[in-house]
Amino acid sequence: MADPSGARKRDAESRRAKAGRIAPAGGSGMPDLDRLIHERVRLGIVSALAANASMTFADLKRLLGVTDGNLSVHARKLEEAGYVACAKGFEGRVPKTEYRLTRAGREALERYLSHLDALIRWSRAGR
Amino acid sequence: MSRTGHSARSTLGQEPPARLEAGADERIRYIRDTMERAGTFTAVPGWGGAVMGVSALVTALVAARAPSPEAWCRAWIVDGVVAFGIGCAAIAWKARRARSPVVRGPAIRFLLTLAPPLATGGVLTGVLLTARRIDLLPGTWLLLYGTAVATGGAASVPAVPILGALLMATGTLAFALPAAGNVLMAAGFGMLQIAFGLYIARRHGG
Structure with a gap:
């Protein structure tokens, strides 16, 4: 019997690969960055969620100063990649969307930070 | 691509x-x-605020039956120390839940911005007790605690500076109505903190 969580993991991995996370270094010696979280709003979402157990859509919107549509689009891309998990519900009659960073998302941020660090060292060595 | x-x-x-x-x-x-x-945004402890509010309501009941103004004052000073302990523990608990560093993170910055108005409150308490102006203490405490919450929560969710402003308004009212000092302390430190504490706890992660 197929394992649905395994299938989900493979889907997320495939989406991340398509988005460019697993791009070749091109032999230049320069580290490659994760395009999915390199984009500023997505990097903001991941960074904010790394500092909190969870955040609501409204809090993220206020913190990052973006529009509803912009935040939705970027949050969905991160969700599709398996970097953030989204829980939708109601508080009284008001819809509430809450996001949290997944383990894959936390690892991606750590990897992105070490790539930035390597990039700084690489550019200093190249001068 | x-x-x-x-x-x-x-x-x-x-x-x-x-x-x-x-x-x-x-x-x-x-x-x-x-x-x-993001850390500062939600470092304010909702549950901690609600517990501090309950403690203030209990103190208001005890203080209302105090045999002298000095006994009334002692009851509230003890509550202030207890509330400070509850607040620190709640901030640390919320920071740990968010995997944020307690000593170097937003939690300590929130505490540090609260500190100057609270220290001023401590000094003025001594001055007013020496001058035997206990009637001015409710207004002074509420006004300075409101200032601390408003400034400490300036970068936080909107509910926090609003709570600070309401506490400051209650403090101002206490200067105008010194006879209602204990009731206004119960309203500010008790009811307002419980209401906003529960709101923050439900909407902003504890």
């Missing part, structure tokens, strides 16, 4: 090393700044 548009390398990778380094530095600063602002 993916649908996410240009590659990270096209924005950073094809530039001279000095600009590359500046770009990477800017990204790191952006991540750090966002994490700090």
